[in-house]
Each structure stands twice: as structure tokens, then as C-alpha cells.
Amino acid sequence: MKALENSIIKDISLAPDGRLKIDWVKAHMPVLNRIREQFEREQPFKGLKVAISLHLEAKTAYLAKVVQAGGAEVTITGSNPLSTQDDVCAALVEDGVTVYAKHNPDPAEYKELMVKTLETRPDLIIDDGGDLVSILHSERPDLLEQVRGGAEETTTGILRLKAMEKEGKLQFPMVAVNDAFCKYLFDNRYGTGQSVWDGINRTTNLVVAGKTVVVVGYGWCGKGVAMRAKGLGANVVVTEIDAIKGVEAYMDGFRVMPMTEAARIGDFFVTVTGNRDCIREEHFKVMKDGAILSNAGHFDVEVNIPELAAAAVSKRTVRKNIEEYELADGRKIYLLAEGRLVNLAAGDGHPAEIMDMTFALQAMAIKYVNDNYEKIGNNVLNVPYEIDEQVARYKLQSLDITIDRLTEEQKAYLDSWTEH
Known part of the structure; x- marks a missing residue:
């Protein structure tokens, strides 16, 4: 063959x-x-x-x-x-x-x-x-x-x-x-939203309800992740660099703040930006003991892993797809799936x-x-x-669903600028 x-x-x-x-x-x-x-x-x-x-x-x-x-x-x-x-x-x-x-x-x-x-x-x-x-x-x-x-x-x-x-x-x-x-309306929003939480939940086996989830980036993928986190009972925070998306996240009912503030209160972090170094050394310094980091962007650069490793005094695998980084002051930060796509590296997509x-x-x-x-x-x-x-x-x-079609009169009306 x-x-x-x-x-x-x-x-x-x-x-x-x-x-x-x-x-x-x-x-x-x-x-x-x-x-x-x-x-x-x-x-x-x-x-x-x-x-x-x-x-x-x-x-x-x-x-x-x-x-x-x-x-x-x-x-x-x-x-x-x-x-x-x-x-x-x-x-x-x-x-x-x-x-x-x-x-x-x-x-x-x-x-x-x-x-x-x-x-x-x-x-x-x-x-x-x-x-x-x-x-x-x-x-x-x-x-x-x-x-x-x-x-x-x-x-x-x-x-x-x-x-x-x-x-x-x-x-x-x-x-x-x-x-x-x-x-983007379906894959990025509903697909990413569901599969990210499938990956996080099966990997950590921890409750989401009542926790603070920080969604980094509010594009269509970020919208889906935030929506599903809200459905699981989380308190959702969004970080953004785009003012329009920031307003959108606010009007969708989420708290919006810079990462320097969100890093202090987050229990779960999900990066979905397509950019690098969204979570980095300055943020690791102020995170809670037990903070869980995950990425749903394509490349493993959204969490700055070299800076996390440099800040840690020890590193070990504590569960499949979970690495524990212990910092000098005893705080522990957990990274899922090596910072790669959590929905695919730790799930089925x-x-x-x-x-x-x-x-x-x-x-x-x-x-x-x-x-x-x-x-x-x-x-x-x-x-x-x-x-x-x-x-x-x-x-x-x-799905055995039908929708309406325009009548010829409706088409003519929409194409006309003189008779309205």
C-alpha cells in the first residue's frame, strides 16, 4: 500500500x-x-x-x-x-x-x-x-x-x-x-467556548462555579469562552486592548480591567488573542496561590512560559496535562497542556x-x-x-429547518430608492 x-x-x-x-x-x-x-x-x-x-x-x-x-x-x-x-x-x-x-x-x-x-x-x-x-x-x-x-x-x-x-x-x-x-460565528464562538471548558474540566476536575475566570481577549473565541464560563457559574473578567471590544464585553455583563488588576483576582485564566506574552512575569508576581493558566490561541506563546519557569524554584507534573510551578514565596501556579491549545492538547477539540x-x-x-x-x-x-x-x-x-424567502415585491422594494 x-x-x-x-x-x-x-x-x-x-x-x-x-x-x-x-x-x-x-x-x-x-x-x-x-x-x-x-x-x-x-x-x-x-x-x-x-x-x-x-x-x-x-x-x-x-x-x-x-x-x-x-x-x-x-x-x-x-x-x-x-x-x-x-x-x-x-x-x-x-x-x-x-x-x-x-x-x-x-x-x-x-x-x-x-x-x-x-x-x-x-x-x-x-x-x-x-x-x-x-x-x-x-x-x-x-x-x-x-x-x-x-x-x-x-x-x-x-x-x-x-x-x-x-x-x-x-x-x-x-x-x-x-x-x-x-x-467565526459558530466555530470560534460556540466551538471554542464549549471545547475549552471541556479541556479544562476534564484536566483539572475542579469546580468552575463561584470562581473568577479571566478571559484574555474578547474576539469571537473570547466571547465563546466567556459565555460558557458564565454558564458554568463563574465570575467573568475580560482583559482587552481594543476599546470597542472592551465596551462590548462590559455590555455583555462582564467586568473589564487590565491584566495587572485581573492577575490578582483570577482563579482560571484563558488566553485567546493570537498574540504573545499576554500573561508574563509582572502578572505571575501577583497571582493567587493555585491560579490555573491555559491557552486557546494557536501558538504556545500567549503565556510567557520561559518567564514562568525562571520565576519558579521547582516544577513538576502533578496530573496529566498539568504542570505545577512553585515560586520562591511558596505560591503555586498551574499551567495546562504546556501552554498549547487546551481544547485540543487536553481534549478532543x-x-x-x-x-x-x-x-x-x-x-x-x-x-x-x-x-x-x-x-x-x-x-x-x-x-x-x-x-x-x-x-x-x-x-x-x-436540521429540517426552513426559512422565509423574499417575494418579488420585497426584492423590488429593497432595490428601489424612489418609492418608500
Whole structure:
């Protein structure tokens, strides 16, 4: 089997467990199932190679299988060392997908697995955090020529892409899936909100009700985390650098203050900014004994871990995915999942029904790029509204929900400026 010969995974014998996981999510992803049927008929990727870098768990695996059903030769790697599930990797290999991924590789191996994915010379890319695109442009420009374009999953990745675009460095079009309505309204808000607390709760086994939760950043992910914390009975504090979002958090019923103040009162901290050093040395100095730190941004830089380690006199693992840092004055600060994405490194990520819409957008976005790459330029593009709206309609249909349509008279009224 070609995929098995080429792949680098932990253990092919784990495949049966991975297949059960993939079958479970497939049963709860009706939008992606519908797109798979379309792809099987139309074969939009016939003869093409698609490289994917996403959190490699069951829902991602099913996206890979949908793209494969469209005729593509698919190669996949993980976008975070701790979120890769080895049994899911094995099941994908058995299904003919080439996989370069293992759970928790060292940094050098993690990078090498990404490079191997790119060395398959893909025509299309699905990226998460911008690593594949960054490596292509900075380290392996020899592999750029064949790439037609791709799609990006996250806020962090889009920031990197827009920086490349601004400098005139981006060599192919990339669709900003994260900025689509059916992504940020549901995935970022409801998906992140639920999965972050799934990860924190299963990891700590501590009560949230009555505690003070500090949410660092009030974008769509922060909104979801705060909303779910409130539902669990927490007292929620929001820190922000954006005045408009600060007002929004206040009007949503949350206390808003700078991190220097929030650090003193927080029991749980969740960073969701896409930026670095949001919690750092000055904050560690004033935190409560027993404060719990977690991150839901893409990279493990939102909590300054080197500064935390430097302030500590000892460090030990006290529970799976919980590291205890004891400071000189005896206070203990706990870091979850090494500061990586707590919902994936210490959980199973977003619910299947949520990722159904996001991955439907990914699949349709790379089809759009493939159909139009010669004329759309080397830019960061929004998901066309028609694709966004179609995914929403498929979702409503799967729920057996219908909505109204405008009458011809209503359309004429809205298009008129003279008769109102």
C-alpha cells in the first residue's frame, strides 16, 4: 500500500480505534457528507495533490477523506504536536491518505514532518496557523511553483498571511476561511467556548462555579469562552486592548480591567488573542496561590512560559496535562497542556457538528481556488458569500429547518430608492 510505505506514523495497528472515531464524527457531519456526495460525482480535484496541516484528530481526518473523494491525492500532517491522535493517523493511512504525523514529536521532527508533507509538491494547501505557507516561502521556495493556492483556518494564520501579502511576498492566493460567517460565528464562538471548558474540566476536575475566570481577549473565541464560563457559574473578567471590544464585553455583563488588576483576582485564566506574552512575569508576581493558566490561541506563546519557569524554584507534573510551578514565596501556579491549545492538547477539540460547517467551508474554498486561481491574484481572499450562505443552507436543511424567502415585491422594494 503506497500510503503506508510513504507515511510516518506511530503504529498502523492502532487503526481500528481511529476508524471508530472517524465513523462517529462522520455520522454527525451532514453538511460535509453532502459535499462529499457532490465531490464524488464531480471529481473537482482529479489528478491533483492536496496537502493539509490541521489538528489531526477525527474531524480533520474526515475532511481529508472528503477531499480524497473529490479525486485528490491527499497528504496530511498535524498543526500542533499535542493534538495529533495516533490511532486516527493509522486509520487514515489504511484509507490511502499519506500521513506524516505523530503525537508529541520533538520540535525538529515536528518540523521535518511538515517539510515532508510539502515535498509531495501539492497543488492545493489547507493550512492552520500558516506554518505550511511560511515554510514554503521562507525555507523551501523550490516547492512553490506547482502550488495553485489554498485556504487558512485560523486568526493567527491569517495575520501571518496578511503580513506576507503586505510585503509583496505571498506567491499564491489563500482564502481566509477563519473570516467566513459560518466559521467565526459558530466555530470560534460556540466551538471554542464549549471545547475549552471541556479541556479544562476534564484536566483539572475542579469546580468552575463561584470562581473568577479571566478571559484574555474578547474576539469571537473570547466571547465563546466567556459565555460558557458564565454558564458554568463563574465570575467573568475580560482583559482587552481594543476599546470597542472592551465596551462590548462590559455590555455583555462582564467586568473589564487590565491584566495587572485581573492577575490578582483570577482563579482560571484563558488566553485567546493570537498574540504573545499576554500573561508574563509582572502578572505571575501577583497571582493567587493555585491560579490555573491555559491557552486557546494557536501558538504556545500567549503565556510567557520561559518567564514562568525562571520565576519558579521547582516544577513538576502533578496530573496529566498539568504542570505545577512553585515560586520562591511558596505560591503555586498551574499551567495546562504546556501552554498549547487546551481544547485540543487536553481534549478532543470542537464538537463534530460545529466543525462540520468549518470543514465544509475548507473543502469548498479549495475548490473555489482551484477553479479560479489563474485570475484571482496572489492575495488573501474572503470566502465568497455564496459559499458561506450555501453551507448555512445545507446546515439548516440537515436540521429540517426552513426559512422565509423574499417575494418579488420585497426584492423590488429593497432595490428601489424612489418609492418608500
